[in-house]
Amino acid sequence: MEMNDLTTLGNNGMISEFWPKTYQGIAAANQAIAGAESVAADETIKNPVIAQAYFIRAFYYFHLVRQFGDVPYIDAPITDADAAASISKTPAAQVYENIIADLEYAKEWLPDTQASRAIPSKGAASSYLALVYLTMAGTNDTAMFQKAFDEASEVIMNEGLYGYDLDLDFQNLFNADEIDASVEPIFALDYNNFEAPNNAYDQIAPMTGIRGDDRNSGGGWSVAVPSFAVYDTWNALDYRRAVSMDDGASINGNLEFYTNFTTSGHQFAKNRPYIAKYTRFPGAFARGNARATSHNYSMLRYAELLLIAAEAAVEIGDNISALTYMNRVRARARMGGTTLVAGVSTTVAPSAEPAALPMNYMVTANDVLEERRLELAFEGKRWYDIARRQLGATAFGATGLEGAKSDFSSTDYLMPPTSR
Numbered sequence: 001m002e003m004n005d006l007t008t009l010g011n012n013g014m015i016s017e018f019w020p021k022t023y024q025g026i027a028a029a030n031q032a033i034a035g036a037e038s039v040a041a042d043e044t045i046k047n048p049v050i051a052q053a054y055f056i057r058a059f060y061y062f063h064l065v066r067q068f069g070d071v072p073y074i075d076a077p078i079t080d081a082d083a084a085a086s087i088s089k090t091p092a093a094q095v096y097e098n099i100i101a102d103l104e105y106a107k108e109w110l111p112d113t114q115a116s117r118a119i120p121s122k123g124a125a126s127s128y129l130a131l132v133y134l135t136m137a138g139t140n141d142t143a144m145f146q147k148a149f150d151e152a153s154e155v156i157m158n159e160g161l162y163g164y165d166l167d168l169d170f171q172n173l174f175n176a177d178e179i180d181a182s183v184e185p186i187f188a189l190d191y192n193n194f195e196a197p198n199n200a201y202d203q204i205a206p207m208t209g210i211r212g213d214d215r216n217s218g219g220g221w222s223v224a225v226p227s228f229a230v231y232d233t234w235n236a237l238d239y240r241r242a243v244s245m246d247d248g249a250s251i252n253g254n255l256e257f258y259t260n261f262t263t264s265g266h267q268f269a270k271n272r273p274y275i276a277k278y279t280r281f282p283g284a285f286a287r288g289n290a291r292a293t294s295h296n297y298s299m300l301r302y303a304e305l306l307l308i309a310a311e312a313a314v315e316i317g318d319n320i321s322a323l324t325y326m327n328r329v330r331a332r333a334r335m336g337g338t339t340l341v342a343g344v345s346t347t348v349a350p351s352a353e354p355a356a357l358p359m360n361y362m363v364t365a366n367d368v369l370e371e372r373r374l375e376l377a378f379e380g381k382r383w384y385d386i387a388r389r390q391l392g393a394t395a396f397g398a399t400g401l402e403g404a405k406s407d408f409s410s411t412d413y414l415m416p417p418t419s420r
Helices: 013-037 043-068 081-085 092-109 122-137 142-157 170-174 204-208 228-232 239-244 302-315 319-334 365-375 382-388
Strands: 185-190 248-251 254-257 296-301 337-341 344-348
Touching (some): 013 043, 043 122, 122 142, 122 296, 122 302, 239 319, 239 337, 239 365, 302 319, 319 365
16 A cells, blocks of 8 residues: 555565565675686686676666665675675665676676576676666656667667567467567566465465456455556557456356456455456466466566667657667557457457557657557556656646556655665
């Protein structure tokens, strides 16, 4: 509730868990770097290994700085716990510079491809650099937009070398049995297929699933439910909506549509469509509520990189590139595919929506942000878009899609300091 209302305090469990676990990951990266650097080996052997740790450290700090702003920056193993506790915060601008330095090192030494998309590659480092620069650009830093465009374009021009492309079926990106073979993920989070103690399991499916849904992994908690406007403003002919949202469920053996969820005798569900990306195809290991998942989640995928390039292109005045990259993403959405509709496997035929943008169309930043909203819906991207573009007052206004918050202010863009 606090997260939803933007009234989160530092003792909120989501913050008090996120903060130390993130620094645990950073500590592991620092230890790996220090340990590898002490090994007497040729740099061509050890530097690619060190580069993975640099990438992971940058990945963690990128999440921290966007959530909290100024944060303690630690880049070496901690030997004195008391001294570590007194480390002051580093300004966000310097944290970003350190992130860039780590990703540049990773880009230099990582191989073009890896055996798994859960292991960072050169293309992943360059793609994250593009996203970092886009974030730093804010609303009007043309130099940063140019850097974002240059990094993204380099990857796009070498997509064959890096092994990237758009998956032909949008649903495959959210199917545990298909995602490992997909060419779209750039960097993925690889779950280990079994439930572990201390909440070390996947909670995305139960958090977003419809409570009371009879389907194996869909029996969720009815916690994260989008506003109806998200569904209502999404063109019904856009295949991505069919993949991303559930407008029906099996409750007590009966097929019920969202308009009848609460009146069907099931008091927990809300009368509106739910998030479907994480509940339909969690894989053979899912078991109850899909908490032991075999799904590898894309932290960054190729469609997003195309939209990073498109947004940056708009800001540097390259409309042809913006059109090209936007239309490529929209073309895949028109292709249709096979998904579940009201719990039944259904082949959705290609459609005319979303339509291709004509070559004389002038793409705007809002066009790209709207495409990101649809393409990346429920993938943890929207908040960062709102924050970096300073759209809070609009997004949380009376006509916004995120729920009204009349007193939204600039302080709401950052989480409060943790109390731990």
